[in-house]
Amino acid sequence: MLATLSITALQLALAVLSPAFAVASREQQPLGVDHTATQKRVTWDEHSLFIDGKRLFVFSGEVHPWRNPVQSLHLDVLQKLKAAGFNAVSIYFHWGVVEYERGVFRWNEIFDLQPFLDAAKEAGLYVIARPGPYVNAETTGGGFPGWGTRVEGLWRKSNKNYTEAYKPFVREFGALIAKNEITKGGPIILVQVENEYSGFGDGIEDFEYEWELLQDFKDSGITVPTVCDDAWLGGHFQSVDIYGWNSYPLGFDCSHPEVWHSAPPDYFYNLYNSRIRKHGPKSILELQAGGFDGWGGAGYDACGKLIGPEFERVFYKGMYGSAVKVMNLYMAFGGTNWGQLAEPGVYTSYDYGSILREDRRLRDKYYELKLQTQFLAVSPAYLTSTPWQLTESRQIEILKGTRNIVLTVLEDTLDLHTKFYIVRHKYFSKFDSINYRIELKTSIGAITVPKADHTLELQARDSNILLVDYKAGETHIIYSTAELYTWKEIDCFNYIILYGDPNEKHEAAFKVSELKDFSSLDTEEVEWTYQIDNAILTVNFAILEDGDTHTIKFGNTVLLVFCREVASKTWIMDTNPPAIVKGGYLIRSASIEGSHLNLKGDLTQATRLHILATKSVKQVTFNGKDVDTQPATDGWLYVMYTPELPDIKLPELSKLDWKRADSLPEITDSYDDSKWVTASNTYTPNREKPAVKEVLYASDYGFHSGNILWRGHFTASGGEDGFWAVVQGGQAFGYSIWDNGVYVGFWEGDVTTGRHRCNFKLPKSWESGEDHIITILQDHMGLEENWTAATEHFKAPRGIFDYGFNGASPKLVHWKLTGNLGGEKYLDIERGPLNEGGLYAERQGWHLPGFDDSDWKEGSPLDGLKEPGVAFYRTTFNLDVPSGIDYPMAIEYSNSTGSYYRSQIYVNGYQFGKYVNSIGPQKSFFIPQGILNYNGKNTLAISLWAMQGEGAHLNSLDLRILGKVEGGVGEIKNSPAPAWSERKDAY
Numbered sequence: 001m002l003a004t005l006s007i008t009a010l011q012l013a014l015a016v017l018s019p020a021f022a023v024a025s026r027e028q029q030p031l032g033v034d035h036t037a038t039q040k041r042v043t044w045d046e047h048s049l050f051i052d053g054k055r056l057f058v059f060s061g062e063v064h065p066w067r068n069p070v071q072s073l074h075l076d077v078l079q080k081l082k083a084a085g086f087n088a089v090s091i092y093f094h095w096g097v098v099e100y101e102r103g104v105f106r107w108n109e110i111f112d113l114q115p116f117l118d119a120a121k122e123a124g125l126y127v128i129a130r131p132g133p134y135v136n137a138e139t140t141g142g143g144f145p146g147w148g149t150r151v152e153g154l155w156r157k158s159n160k161n162y163t164e165a166y167k168p169f170v171r172e173f174g175a176l177i178a179k180n181e182i183t184k185g186g187p188i189i190l191v192q193v194e195n196e197y198s199g200f201g202d203g204i205e206d207f208e209y210e211w212e213l214l215q216d217f218k219d220s221g222i223t224v225p226t227v228c229d230d231a232w233l234g235g236h237f238q239s240v241d242i243y244g245w246n247s248y249p250l251g252f253d254c255s256h257p258e259v260w261h262s263a264p265p266d267y268f269y270n271l272y273n274s275r276i277r278k279h280g281p282k283s284i285l286e287l288q289a290g291g292f293d294g295w296g297g298a299g300y301d302a303c304g305k306l307i308g309p310e311f312e313r314v315f316y317k318g319m320y321g322s323a324v325k326v327m328n329l330y331m332a333f334g335g336t337n338w339g340q341l342a343e344p345g346v347y348t349s350y351d352y353g354s355i356l357r358e359d360r361r362l363r364d365k366y367y368e369l370k371l372q373t374q375f376l377a378v379s380p381a382y383l384t385s386t387p388w389q390l391t392e393s394r395q396i397e398i399l400k401g402t403r404n405i406v407l408t409v410l411e412d413t414l415d416l417h418t419k420f421y422i423v424r425h426k427y428f429s430k431f432d433s434i435n436y437r438i439e440l441k442t443s444i445g446a447i448t449v450p451k452a453d454h455t456l457e458l459q460a461r462d463s464n465i466l467l468v469d470y471k472a473g474e475t476h477i478i479y480s481t482a483e484l485y486t487w488k489e490i491d492c493f494n495y496i497i498l499y500g501d502p503n504e505k506h507e508a509a510f511k512v513s514e515l516k517d518f519s520s521l522d523t524e525e526v527e528w529t530y531q532i533d534n535a536i537l538t539v540n541f542a543i544l545e546d547g548d549t550h551t552i553k554f555g556n557t558v559l560l561v562f563c564r565e566v567a568s569k570t571w572i573m574d575t576n577p578p579a580i581v582k583g584g585y586l587i588r589s590a591s592i593e594g595s596h597l598n599l600k601g602d603l604t605q606a607t608r609l610h611i612l613a614t615k616s617v618k619q620v621t622f623n624g625k626d627v628d629t630q631p632a633t634d635g636w637l638y639v640m641y642t643p644e645l646p647d648i649k650l651p652e653l654s655k656l657d658w659k660r661a662d663s664l665p666e667i668t669d670s671y672d673d674s675k676w677v678t679a680s681n682t683y684t685p686n687r688e689k690p691a692v693k694e695v696l697y698a699s700d701y702g703f704h705s706g707n708i709l710w711r712g713h714f715t716a717s718g719g720e721d722g723f724w725a726v727v728q729g730g731q732a733f734g735y736s737i738w739d740n741g742v743y744v745g746f747w748e749g750d751v752t753t754g755r756h757r758c759n760f761k762l763p764k765s766w767e768s769g770e771d772h773i774i775t776i777l778q779d780h781m782g783l784e785e786n787w788t789a790a791t792e793h794f795k796a797p798r799g800i801f802d803y804g805f806n807g808a809s810p811k812l813v814h815w816k817l818t819g820n821l822g823g824e825k826y827l828d829i830e831r832g833p834l835n836e837g838g839l840y841a842e843r844q845g846w847h848l849p850g851f852d853d854s855d856w857k858e859g860s861p862l863d864g865l866k867e868p869g870v871a872f873y874r875t876t877f878n879l880d881v882p883s884g885i886d887y888p889m890a891i892e893y894s895n896s897t898g899s900y901y902r903s904q905i906y907v908n909g910y911q912f913g914k915y916v917n918s919i920g921p922q923k924s925f926f927i928p929q930g931i932l933n934y935n936g937k938n939t940l941a942i943s944l945w946a947m948q949g950e951g952a953h954l955n956s957l958d959l960r961i962l963g964k965v966e967g968g969v970g971e972i973k974n975s976p977a978p979a980w981s982e983r984k985d986a987y
């Protein structure tokens with residue numbers, strides 16, 4: 001401790017004396033408050049994390065590997081994150097899918113995390129591992145396994161039944177993490193324990209549980225620092241190494257994407273210092289980067305708009321104002337709730353409105369974010385900065401009387417010079433811009449800027465970071481009112497990129513030794529002045545419209561002024577020396593070989609790239625092809641590249657030869673349910689006891705997902721003329737009922753109802769002594785989450801809670817049920833436990849490729865059924881997509897108003913869509929390459945559950961290309977798609 005303190009004092013002394021030394025030491029030496037790491041690679045102090053002794057801002061994006069079952073696509077996502085300037089990726093694990101049967105761990109092929117971790121390393125990203133055991137994540141059971149519903153007592157609590165249940169998972173996955181830690185050459189730098197351990201059903205934060213879980217992870221071999229993600233800055237779970245918290249300032253109502261109802265959280269800093277015992281780096285483990293959307297919701301483009309570029313500017317900069325140094329964006333790439341991964345609140349797509357769409361294309365907000373990641377990556381002074389304590393009246397003084405701007409000033413605690421002035425609107429949700437002047441405290445005194453005769457403009461829903469005494473390498477920026485994108489030293493020049501919005505007027509001042517070299521490569525637009533006495537160059541400029549750039553040279557500095565649009569589409573390549581590439585949809589990577597600069601990337605259209613690279617570069621290649629390379633002005637090269645985007649012949653799905661079979665033989669007289677499970681339990685470990693004697697909860701019998709079928713066998717007393725039931729399936733579920741094969745009725749489902757009571761008239765009143773079978777086909781929308789700790793919410797039953805008859809009471813023989821074939825001992829090991837539900841077709845494996853449907857009748861889902869029931873349709877088609885391009889595709893329905901049906905899509909055996917016609921909103925179901933075989937045969941199957949009396953049919957069904965790029969990540973390996981083989985025990 002003493003040693004650390006003296007280093008700090010020495011550093012501070014030297015920092016004041018010598019700014020140059022301060023920059024180097026700032027990056028290298030921990031200041032020592034919480035430097036208690038048990039390994040040497042990842043350390044930290046109150047300001048930031050260090051990796052191998054070097055400070056960094058951890059800029060991470062959340063991805064859930066299990067929401068993308070194509071291993072070879074991970075690299076594409078990860079390279080896109082890297083190109084956006086992230087240096088880390090954070091991942092949740094999913095206990096429920098890897099230990100579906102208690103004690104049996106299966107993380108073969110598609111659920112194996114190793115390929116993802118390897119891809120992260122290949123892409124150059126660190127990994128934050130978040131293994132749970134609870135994760136929430138809008139996934140079934142919040143990641144808890146279905147068998148857990150039978151484990152008595154409170155979960156996420158030191159209840160022995162629960163702790164015994166999680167331990168094997170923690171051992172297994174702790175060991176996987178340990179093996180992939182940075183200390184062993186892997187990418188993992190941090191491990192989050194539990195998830196939002198913040199709200200407690202019994203009101204008690206269970207420290208014993210926290211300690212035990214932490215210890216269990218450590219016992220499995222984990223040595224990198226542990227973190228938590230408190231749901232708010234509430235001070236929970238402080239026994240981890242680094243306290244972290246989550247923030248979703250705008251919530252999840254995507255239906256009003258213009259409405260911002262919550263304040264940017266820039267008051268965190270003081271709250272943190274007063275609440276948190278061990279002051280580590282300010283760490284936000286989940287910062288809103290989109291929103292989930294529920295059944296009947298507004299759709300993900302609306303979420304992408306709500307949490308769009310403006311949100312990124314205002315709210316993320318608010319975080320920097322609180323000196324946050326570890327920041328993980330939830331989600332960076334959401335992926336798909338394929339199979340039955342969803343919890344009841346959400347549908348198949350988990351696009352999340354993120355910077356990367358579900359189909360891996362880039363949203364606009366991707367580019368805005370890049371402006372921030374690159375700025376932070378070149379701003380070491382930020383890493384040791386803390387905010388000033390500024391009263392409102394002092395802010396108003398600094399802002400020269402402007403009252404509607406909130407100001408945060410961060411000052412580097414090491415060199416005591418560099419400052420970041422962050423301005424944002426007080427009424428941040430309004431749409432007005434504000435003009436202002438501001439007094440900056442610089443090393444040459446307090447200066448009110450702009451000195452020139454104009455004001456600064458804070459645009460509506462914007463926040464700007466003004467710099468003071470900022471060292472961009474050898475260049476000393478005394479101040480800049482325009483924001484900094486990056487600075488890079490290439491050959492003997494230091495290129496500094498500033499940006500702003502078109503027509504804004506800005507001012508920047510630089511310390512210069514001589515001004516004789518000053519030149520502007522622009523024409524009359526640039527005004528500049530300088531004060532020769534103080535060797536200060538002050539430049540005034542207006543931001544030009546899209547495309548045009550100011551270039552101003554002085555000494556070895558080249559100042560480039562871009563408009564926001566151009567800056568955000570400029571790629572900073574980490575070649576040695578670096579290269580700057582202006583333009584293009586995505587530049588993934590670059591390498592220099594002799595006179596060649598080899599770029600890899602994705603282009604959507606003919607694109608002009610402007611390139612600044614080391615002098616020796618004379619020739620550019622793009623995706624391996626030589627491109628005509630022309631010198632432009634002042635060392636830049638430019639190339640024009642026209643991507644090859646060949647037309648692809650897609651099958652017209654509606655015109656294919658479709659085969660059809662009935663998938664509800666269970667309602668016929670001859671159907672034999674002797675192999676079904678008999679619901680004979682009269683005791684349930686579930687806290688929620690049924691209203692009837694027999695337990696009719698699917699999970700009690702090992703069925704946790706997909707459709708569930710119930711058959712109640714009764715002997716009539718005579719006079720039964722009505723049937724009622726309370727059925728539970730989770731939000732948006734539905735069900736249909738038959739009596740001896742005669743249709744009784746249905747509940748179509750709605751957005752909010754998870755448990756529904758029906759009361760139907762029976763088609764014919766029963767005669768005494770008659771045998772009757774009541775068949776109920778119900779949907780299972782996933783297990784509930786268990787956000788509140790010390791509760792059992794995820795155990796909410798799926799099945800029949802209560803039922804009875806009107807008119808008379810028959811004698812119950814027994815109830816039988818089935819879900820997926822095998823239940824927890826599921827058959828399709830390759831596609832995983834949640835892929836199949838309980839439909840007859842699924843139990844038989846009709847959704848799988850290679851099933852012989854030659855004796856099926858012809859019939860298309862567009863013809864559908866004329867009566868209530870379930871039909872299953874199969875077809876095949878070929879694709880022949882050349883390599884070197886990335887064309888994501890989707891299967892799309894169109895809505896037929898007033899028709900109640902549910903339909904599922906299976907591509908090569910993988911369930912990749914659950915459509916509810918009357919609820920929506922999702923109609924377009926993205927099917928990733930690797931599930932869709934882009935070079936060969938595909939088997940497409942569709943289930944159609946017609947609920948209403950007159951049956952139902954699909955209006956249309958199309959395969960559509962969502963976007964076209966040349967580029968992509970290279971060869972995509974198809975995920976295992978084992979063919980049908982006979983299922984002897986299928987029923």
Ligand code: GAL
Nearest residue numbers: 135136137138195196286292
């Ligand atoms: C957080 C939770 C995440 C996710 C998110 C909303 O509270 O930690 O797992 O559920 O909310 O998407």
